Amino acid sequence: MARELWRRLLGWEGLLLVLLLAVLGFNITRVPNFLTVANQINLFQLGIEKAIVVLVMTFVIISGEIDLSVASMMGLSAATAAALFESGAPMLLAIIVALGVGAGFGLINGYFVAIVGLSSLAVTLAGYVGFRGLARLLVQDRSVGGFPEWFTRLGQQGLIGPLTLSIIIFAMLAIVATVVLHFSGFGRLTYVIGNSAQVARYSGVSVARTKLIIFTASGFISALAGVLMAARLGAVRASTAEGFELDIITVVLLGGVSIFGGVGSMAGVLLSTYLVLNLRNGLVIAGVTGNTQTGIIGLLLILSVLVPNLAGRVRERLRRRQPDPSLRGPPQEAADPARSQTAPG
């Protein structure tokens, strides 16, 4: 166990920890109120919907797939709830229908990927366009607001002390996601499928069922995040959450999850979530404008995709020069994100 921890600290998670400490150090010295409870709550609250979807996106990417439709689904669920409420439905019913729409379309995504066998890139790209289009049909060019007070209060104010409902949901989902990914059969299956779907199928493993569940969860959680965002902002537009899918995928990849599947850990993803939230918080408080923020987050994505690949190539070379691998300790194929990202197949 200690050895496992040590290996991780030397790996990607260690690098994230160093980056995080650097950003934290910068924020603490630069921003006098950084460590106050209020600021830490704000820091989570302002990006909480993305953080929630990041959890499920981790499963999607580790299973070797991608879901580009998450942000459009957030918009569609928010628009569904808003349109229903506007037409006279009780808010609670509107929320339930919105969540149902999320799970339903997630299931459809999953059907085309897992049963029909289409590429998830193509299927969810269709969702990316289609769900946003449906959202536009529902609320058009308007801004729909005027929700009941209990709804916006849930989105904006603390439920348990200063902790908002969204933050509590995120914390609970983070625990569930960690347990399922690392300590359950379902989690092991997700890794195996991501490493090689062919092998998994021949081993008698139900690839389709696993993927179906993951995509349905992705749709449902995205819809939940969309409703939470509607509550936080107090109004919905067709463009709600537009462009979020890239931020979400960035955080997952930065967390050390391989874009080719099979590799990654919830610890890394949670670290990278906190890192990006801190980075944004620090940048905003330091008075950095929106464009520059986007640029810096973009640099991080480049870093997270390039560095593991380059590091992997360097190691590959070193290994060829060292013919006796037994001197290097036990092989750590699947658990080393740096190496596996060089070898998709």
Add this chain to the structure above:
Amino acid sequence: MNVKTRRWMTGVACAGLLAANMVPAVLAQTPVSGEAVTAEPGQEVKMMLLPKFLGILPFDQANQGAEEAAAELGNPTPLDFVGPTAENSVAGQIEFVTNAPAGEYDVIMLSNNSGDQIVPAAVAAQEAGIPVVTWDSPIPTGEGESLFVAQVDFDETGQVMAEMARSILGEDGGQFAILSASPDAANQNAWIAAMETALEDPAFENLELLEIVYGDDQSEKSYEQALALISKHPDMELIMAPTSVGIVAAAQALQNEGLCEEIKVSGLGVPAEMLEYTQNGCAPEFALWSFVDLGYLTYYVSYLLATGAIEGVEGERFVAGRLGEYEITKDPTRPDVDALRVLMGPFTVYNIDNVEEAAG
């Protein structure tokens, strides 16, 4: 409102010299009726100028005016001109306002693009002792807003737009459409509402408003919306765009389609950006106010508020440098809510006779 005393000191010898500056200069000149408050220069006030988003000329001009006032007032803390991207305007503005207390700002100057969605963040800022001065675009309910620096009277904007429409369409009138900014933009929404009210007057009975579309203050989207209007309404003769981005995009669309003879553009635009379209007849008439002056006045009133020289209550009067004297009044264009306003004015209507001079 706490005013931070100067932290730095170049040497002991300077200390005596600086002493005068170090006095927390809340020389709270309680406004005697009839006497306008003048700002005490040289105080350290950390100020955030937060436009709807960055990257368009009017907001740069407002920043220029604010910097001019900052230099005049000798505020040693540099002005922070920050803003989100246009696509992320609502969430981005909420993010900046929410984080303002952590950033230890003394005052926020906000051109609100987030409707009432900004209210929780603005209220929290005020509770942390940070006044929220809105300019250009207010918070509709006035909640979380200390006061609003209005460029012009919002009801007058509607009237001016109606008159420009009549002057372009002629006495026999015609059909027109509105190309606005974003559906959450409080200022544009108020102007459009005021124009709709003005249109009820029998004097404008020949003007028919077809529909209102939104280009979100993004050039491409506004351009597409203008094209969509053109193909959807064959009898439309005018696009009224009360936004500097929309009016240019619409004029460009008409010019590219070669339709400037049949359809005209009007609304609110920056002379420098509208010059060519006024000269080629696409946009014979449009209106605006000085965004430089708006930024200047906003900085003055925010500085006075943050230093405690004024409290931000009805009836207070103050001097804003070269612009002269102003009074804080109830905002008559938001009668249902308890909001305060400082009115700048005036409007300038631009046409072929004066656009070149204004474009500089």
